[in-house]
Amino acid sequence: MRRSVTAPSPRLRRSPAAPPHVSVRLMPLQRALREKALAEDQVDELRRLNWALSAYGRSISALIHGADAHHVMIKACEAIVSDGPYVLAAVALAEMAADKPLQVAAMAGPAVGYFEELTLHWSEEDAGGQSPVGVALRSGEAQISSDILADPSFAPWRDRAVAFGIRACVLIPFGRSAEVLGILAVYAAHPRAFGGDEMAVFQKLGEELAFAITLDRGRARLAVAETRRGVSEARFEKLVRYASSGILVTDAEGRFIEANPSVCRLLGYGREELLGLGAADVIHEDERAFIAAAIAEVQAIGAHQGRWRMRCKTGADVVADVTVTNMPDGEIVAIIRDVTAQTRAEAAQSAAEEALRETQSRLSRAGRAATLGEVVATISHEINQPLAAIIANSDAAERWMGRTPANLEETRKALGGIARDARRASDIIKRVRALLAGRPPEMSSFDLNTALLEVLALSHSEQGRAGVMVRLQLDNDLPPVRADRVQIQQVALNLIVNGIDAMARIEDRQRRLTVATRLAEDGVAVASVADQGEGLGASDPDRMFDQFFTTKAEGMGVGLSVSRSIVEAHGGRIWAEPGAKYGAVFSFTLPTVEGTAP
Amino acid sequence: MSRAQTQVAVIDDDPSFREALVGQIRSFGFEAEGFESPHSFLAEDDVSKAQCLVLDVNMPKMTGLQLQRCLIALGRHRPVIVLTARMDDRIRAEALHDGAMTVLEKPCDPATLLKYLKIALRLFD
Numbered sequence: 001m002r003r004s005v006t007a008p009s010p011r012l013r014r015s016p017a018a019p020p021h022v023s024v025r026l027m028p029l030q031r032a033l034r035e036k037a038l039a040e041d042q043v044d045e046l047r048r049l050n051w052a053l054s055a056y057g058r059s060i061s062a063l064i065h066g067a068d069a070h071h072v073m074i075k076a077c078e079a080i081v082s083d084g085p086y087v088l089a090a091v092a093l094a095e096m097a098a099d100k101p102l103q104v105a106a107m108a109g110p111a112v113g114y115f116e117e118l119t120l121h122w123s124e125e126d127a128g129g130q131s132p133v134g135v136a137l138r139s140g141e142a143q144i145s146s147d148i149l150a151d152p153s154f155a156p157w158r159d160r161a162v163a164f165g166i167r168a169c170v171l172i173p174f175g176r177s178a179e180v181l182g183i184l185a186v187y188a189a190h191p192r193a194f195g196g197d198e199m200a201v202f203q204k205l206g207e208e209l210a211f212a213i214t215l216d217r218g219r220a221r222l223a224v225a226e227t228r229r230g231v232s233e234a235r236f237e238k239l240v241r242y243a244s245s246g247i248l249v250t251d252a253e254g255r256f257i258e259a260n261p262s263v264c265r266l267l268g269y270g271r272e273e274l275l276g277l278g279a280a281d282v283i284h285e286d287e288r289a290f291i292a293a294a295i296a297e298v299q300a301i302g303a304h305q306g307r308w309r310m311r312c313k314t315g316a317d318v319v320a321d322v323t324v325t326n327m328p329d330g331e332i333v334a335i336i337r338d339v340t341a342q343t344r345a346e347a348a349q350s351a352a353e354e355a356l357r358e359t360q361s362r363l364s365r366a367g368r369a370a371t372l373g374e375v376v377a378t379i380s381h382e383i384n385q386p387l388a389a390i391i392a393n394s395d396a397a398e399r400w401m402g403r404t405p406a407n408l409e410e411t412r413k414a415l416g417g418i419a420r421d422a423r424r425a426s427d428i429i430k431r432v433r434a435l436l437a438g439r440p441p442e443m444s445s446f447d448l449n450t451a452l453l454e455v456l457a458l459s460h461s462e463q464g465r466a467g468v469m470v471r472l473q474l475d476n477d478l479p480p481v482r483a484d485r486v487q488i489q490q491v492a493l494n495l496i497v498n499g500i501d502a503m504a505r506i507e508d509r510q511r512r513l514t515v516a517t518r519l520a521e522d523g524v525a526v527a528s529v530a531d532q533g534e535g536l537g538a539s540d541p542d543r544m545f546d547q548f549f550t551t552k553a554e555g556m557g558v559g560l561s562v563s564r565s566i567v568e569a570h571g572g573r574i575w576a577e578p579g580a581k582y583g584a585v586f587s588f589t590l591p592t593v594e595g596t597a598p
Numbered sequence: 599m600s601r602a603q604t605q606v607a608v609i610d611d612d613p614s615f616r617e618a619l620v621g622q623i624r625s626f627g628f629e630a631e632g633f634e635s636p637h638s639f640l641a642e643d644d645v646s647k648a649q650c651l652v653l654d655v656n657m658p659k660m661t662g663l664q665l666q667r668c669l670i671a672l673g674r675h676r677p678v679i680v681l682t683a684r685m686d687d688r689i690r691a692e693a694l695h696d697g698a699m700t701v702l703e704k705p706c707d708p709a710t711l712l713k714y715l716k717i718a719l720r721l722f723d
Binding site for chain 1: 612615619622624625626705706
């Protein structure tokens with residue numbers, strides 16, 4: 001007779017009956033016998049409950065001792081069959097494969113042969129699935145067969161069951177949440193061997209088995225996760241180990257607590273040496289003062305990026321781009337990328353560019369100097385020839401004259417040569433003067449301020465290199481001047497470059513160049529360039545503009561004479577005077593279109 | 599001039615200086631002839647029996663020093679006075695190395711020039 005048993009409360013119910021107390025009273029034998037039978041029934045029930053509880057206890061013990069699910073199942077089965085009427089206990093696990101096989105995971109008892117060669121399924125389509133086991137698994141409800149002989153659902157397995165001494169069974173499905181995990185099957189040698197109390201215990205045991213299995217699966221998942229994590233960590237370590245960038249981990253106090261091989265190589269320390277050192281030990285002494293600021297930045301915004309000069313153990317310098325990140329645990333990770341070579345290349349490029357600028361600057365200066373130098377060379381060579389001829393002729397004339405009688409013919413010839421060479425020398429000078437002027441002036445009206453600003457822009461690189469600050473005091477109401485714009489710009493450039501040069505050795509004050517324009521009372525424009533240089537000294541300001549006169553070792557004194565030629569050719573004046581406190585002021589005038597041209 | 603032969607050959611590309619120098623040397627009492635280039639001198643050297651050369655260093659096509667070396671190579675070496683507009687140690691050393699008597703800077707001091715001319719010409723006396 002099969003009946004469903006609704007799942008009882010997980011709480012273990014105490015036996016409804018008090019411990020047996022057999023009162024011996026005088027009563028009729030039959031009643032006495034009946035009462036005795038009743039008492040024996042109660043004792044039996046209690047005994048069964050005791051067995052069930054004992055099995056439960058041992059299973060729990062195995063579980064508590066950390067045994068895996070399989071071990072717990074075996075312990076449970078063994079505990080169940082160790083005493084009492086139970087001849088077979090088995091735990092079968094439901095597998096989720098398509099044909100839903102049932103895997104006997106543990107069994108114990110003298111009737112274990114019952115399951116041999118027995119393929120169990122719990123699928124509804126399968127014949128075996130129609131067994132009470134299948135029904136129990138599918139329904140999730142405990143099944144009980146009080147007497148196999150009387151249970152038609154047991155018909156297919158009845159003979160086999162009887163052969164193994166089985167008369168009754170209870171099938172307890174167990175699971176977690178909605179998932180059916182398996183079934184606990186307990187078989188007894190006697191019919192009606194299961195009471196409600198043992199059922200409850202077995203059901204409770206089923207729950208524990210489910211818990212053990214779930215725990216096991218959890219452990220397995222954890223193990224998988226740990227394995228994965230281990231693999232991941234191994235990969236991560238590989239990443240750190242073989243990263244081309246240096247990686248340093250520091251504690252909150254800035255001590256290195258981890259260093260990868262790259263950073264060890266970069267800084268020339270062994271890993272052990274590096275651990276315990278701090279940023280101050282590996283940052284170049286010139287930059288150590290900035291460490292505190294970088295740390296403050298990391299603490300404030302969680303990160304810092306910067307280019308640092310680092311000091312190797314060997315004392316060599318490396319330049320590194322450092323990215324520092326604050327970790328939530330207070331540790332700091334620094335990624336260090338060696339950019340020494342790159343920086344050197346950049347520096348080389350920058351030096352090359354600087355050299356190029358220098359060359360350009362020198363060229364432009366040499367251009368001016370060469371023009372003047374060429375003039376000088378032309379003068380010396382061109383003038384020298386007629387001078388040498390004149391000297392030779394005059395000597396010859398003297399000798400011809402001194403002869404007795406004087407050779408007047410030869411004397412005249414020599415004197416003629418002298419006159420010719422003197423004219424020739426004069427022509428050369430005229431040509432040189434024309435060369436100095438360069439070309440016929442092209443007069444135009446233009447804004448002197450704009451012209452000066454253009455010149456300042458031209459000499460910008462020289463200003464920057466010389467650390468000169470330019471101050472402008474331009475008269476915005478200045479009327480246009482009438483002059484050769486290019487020539488005036490040459491004069492201005494000359495004065496500006498001179499001013500910059502004059503301040504080259506000034507260290508105790510600002511190297512300031514003041515470029516000013518104003519309209520003088522007589523209607524002429526005045527441009528002036530004031531430097532803070534060494535000044536005119538004892539030199540005569542009027543002689544400043546004489547050719548070859550210079551107070552400076554690499555000065556451009558000849559430029560001043562050209563400047564004077566140009567300015568005077570424009571009807572202007574150029575002069576020098578001492579500065580208010582330091583330096584010199586060079587000024588020149590030009591007629592304006594409004595003023596009265598001189 | 600009574601002497602039929604050219605005693606001093608003046609080789610300089612500057613006509614006015616060349617003419618003046620020839621005049622000056624003649625006023626010293628020597629026979630002189632001017633040549634505008636080393637090539638013109640070499641072309642006429644068969645007939646020019648110059649015993650002494652006064653050479654300008656700086657001439658186009660062939661410099662005075664090259665002419666000097668050329669004459670040595672031709673076996674027609676004779677005393678050479680080198681004139682230069684700009685005295686330069688290298689030119690001076692080269693000229694002296696190649697056998698020049700002296701190197702004088704233009705304009706040259708007449709007395710010095712005369713002294714060297716006398717020495718040069720006496721060598722052929």
